[in-house]
Amino acid sequence: MRPIQASIHLSALEHNLAVAKSKAIDSKIMAVVKANGYGHGLLNAAKGLKATDGFAVLGLDEALSLRHAGYSQTILLLEGVFSADELSTVSEQKVSIVVHCDAQIEMLERASIPHPISVHLKINTGMNRLGFKPQNFEEVSARLERCPNVADLTVMTHFATADEALGILKPLALFKEITQECPYPSSLANSATLLRFPEAHADWVRPGIMLYGSSPIAGQSAASFNLKPVMSFDTQIISVQTLDVGESLGYGHRYTADKKTRIGVVACGYADGYPRHAPNGTPIAVSGVLTQTLGRVSMDMLYVDITDIPSAGIGASVEMWGAQVSVDDVAEASGTISYELLCAVALRVQIKVVD
Numbered sequence: 386m387r388p389i390q391a392s393i394h395l396s397a398l399e400h401n402l403a404v405a406k407s408k409a410i411d412s413k414i415m416a417v418v419k420a421n422g423y424g425h426g427l428l429n430a431a432k433g434l435k436a437t438d439g440f441a442v443l444g445l446d447e448a449l450s451l452r453h454a455g456y457s458q459t460i461l462l463l464e465g466v467f468s469a470d471e472l473s474t475v476s477e478q479k480v481s482i483v484v485h486c487d488a489q490i491e492m493l494e495r496a497s498i499p500h501p502i503s504v505h506l507k508i509n510t511g512m513n514r515l516g517f518k519p520q521n522f523e524e525v526s527a528r529l530e531r532c533p534n535v536a537d538l539t540v541m542t543h544f545a546t547a548d549e550a551l552g553i554l555k556p557l558a559l560f561k562e563i564t565q566e567c568p569y570p571s572s573l574a575n576s577a578t579l580l581r582f583p584e585a586h587a588d589w590v591r592p593g594i595m596l597y598g599s600s601p602i603a604g605q606s607a608a609s610f611n612l613k614p615v616m617s618f619d620t621q622i623i624s625v626q627t628l629d630v631g632e633s634l635g636y637g638h639r640y641t642a643d644k645k646t647r648i649g650v651v652a653c654g655y656a657d658g659y660p661r662h663a664p665n666g667t668p669i670a671v672s673g674v675l676t677q678t679l680g681r682v683s684m685d686m687l688y689v690d691i692t693d694i695p696s697a698g699i700g701a702s703v704e705m706w707g708a709q710v711s712v713d714d715v716a717e718a719s720g721t722i723s724y725e726l727l728c729a730v731a732l733r734v735q736i737k738v739v740d
């Protein structure tokens with residue numbers, strides 16, 4: 386069997402959840418496990434995060450997987466229902482829904498369902514993706530208040546620049562202004578907001594990426610927030626090549642040796658979820674020693690510099706990211722964010738759960 390695998394460390398999930406709780410002690414935690422638990426496996430993520438107050442997902446199928454696995458916490462559909470026929474299952478399974486547009490209110494008003502549903506009313510405070518305009522808040526909340534299919538309301542928004550210099554000052558002030566008179570609990574904070582802006586913790590926080598041990602903020606390491614990496618993405622060297630000065634490596638000859646160079650050929654490529662855009666020099670570890678990738682990533686293989694790791698040969702262990710190589714550093718080198726790399730770990734990579 387190919388030696389590649391992703392190990393999911395449940396103790397790191399537990400640790401990161403405890404970090405989130407310790408920073409937002411007065412808030413309930415809604416652990417975001419969308420996108421297959423950010424690539425870690427929905428039920429693996431849920432297992433490590435079982436002490437959470439709630440889970441957030443996108444699809445009703447994910448909510449049902451969690452219910453069937455025995456989780457009785459709040460489960461929120463972050464984009465609400467996509468069609469009216471989902472509402473009866475939502476009601477039966479006591480799933481909570483976001484309502485972000487008029488069409489979803491109409492579906493709720495017309496539905497014939499066994500029990501009323503908990504609704505998170507989404508306000509657009511400047512992201513301009515989902516949600517009602519602030520000036521419509523009063524009318525919309527009054528309409529939902531009147532709807533017999535609504536059990537209770539929570540007000541919610543999502544910040545566009547919580548991880549940037551711009552921060553959340555303006556949208557937070559706007560949210561507070563329009564909701565100050567209303568009695569509903571609120572939910573505002575993603576990971577970056579949770580870590581940077583205690584004034585926006587509110588009744589619920591919605592951390593995602595930090596629970597998986599990555600930093601939501603460019604230039605600030607996960608370790609600096611006391612977060613532990615949850616996934617280690619590992620494989621082995623399957624061939625060793627020696628390049629003389631002037632010889633080149635791989636597709637497009639993107640690396641040419643300027644000295645005698647020992648190369649490890651690694652059983653991991655972009656079809657496993659490693660970023661094809663990783664340049665020469667992307668950090669990677671071989672036999673526990675930090676080194677760098679060289680040459681262009683191919684579908685099933687990539688190359689590492691093992692000139693200074695003479696003990697490393699065929700079968701030597703390689704960590705693409707994990708405890709030694711931060712996924713944030715691989716992402717930064719590749720011009721993307723850890724979210725994309727974690728979510729992209731391919732189906733053909735075996736996931737192993739470890740305590």
Ligand SMILES: *Cc1c(COP(=O)(O)O)cnc(C)c1O
Nearest residue numbers: 417543575576577591592593594
């Ligand atoms: C994905 C998501 C989150 C979590 O964001 P992180 O940056 O991963 O913490 C929170 N809220 C909403 C609405 C989301 O879509």
